[in-house]
Amino acid sequence: MNSQLRTFLSLADAVIITDEEHTILAVNAAYETITGYASDQIIGKGAGVLRSPYTPASTYKSMKEAIHSGSSWSGVFTNHKRNRELWHSSITITPFEMEGTTYFVGMFRELEQLDRGYYLDDERVGQIQGSLLKVLAISCEIRDPGIESHLLRVQNLTEQLVRKHNDRLGLKLRPSYLSRIAHSSILHDIGKSSIPEGILYKPGPLADYERKIIEMHTLIGVDIVDKIYAELDDELFESELATAKNIILHHHERWDGTGYPHRLQGDQIPLEARIVSVVDVFDALTTKRPYKEKWDAETALRYLTEQKGKQFDPEIVDSFLAMNTVVK
């Protein structure tokens, strides 16, 4: 690299140099200290490696537009350090043309405190996402009077079950993923909002075509969520979206591959869907429905046990049985 460019690396502020494709070519010592990355761990990677969802997509957009048109750009980034801590900084990126090649030089100034900006801590974000999803789920299924309590019970049990399962098997899943599963579980039947009431609440057995229509609620649900998130268009919700869609689409898959809609088998079924499936069935069994009486918890647990390896992931059933709070 050109010696003129190297000069930037001796600055006291964190400095990053990338090529035109945003591939990292060099970082300086201050950058290494702040981010916790040694330069050889990150040279050759895309400049987006430190990206967090807390920097709005519009910030990246305006940055890219500016620097690719040859102007320098300043703004605020919230990035992840190597240890996943958040790092708020004001950054100036300047394009340099040298010997026919364009380089981007980014200089960071750490912000001790943001007095205004886009930063919300994980817990706040979780709470906001949680309440939004709850309102959404309940309003979509408002026709069913018992639905709110079913959804809240499913969410509660899911929360307990993911934690138990994670601890029991030592899966070391990220806490944010665990709470995302619990939040999203409330949406599992959102697609039922588009199923005719006559079929949905029909007492007694369903005709084949009626069952086919009910099975559509998995596909319709994904479609509804896609539309909502397209409207939100916010990176903050991206991982939330993926988890919710897995649950909505696959909560009726069965471990033995005979479920719907995609007849997935075993761990082809996303973990979040396997978990919600156990909880959803348990709650349905222990609640009175138009077509069935309420089972006591013991009988329902026996059913789950019988279905180990058939309808359900056996390990998840074991985790469920290992919880001691399932009895209503």
Ligand SMILES: [Fe+2]
């Ligand atoms: Fe369902």
Ligand SMILES: [Fe+2]
């Ligand atoms: Fe349900």
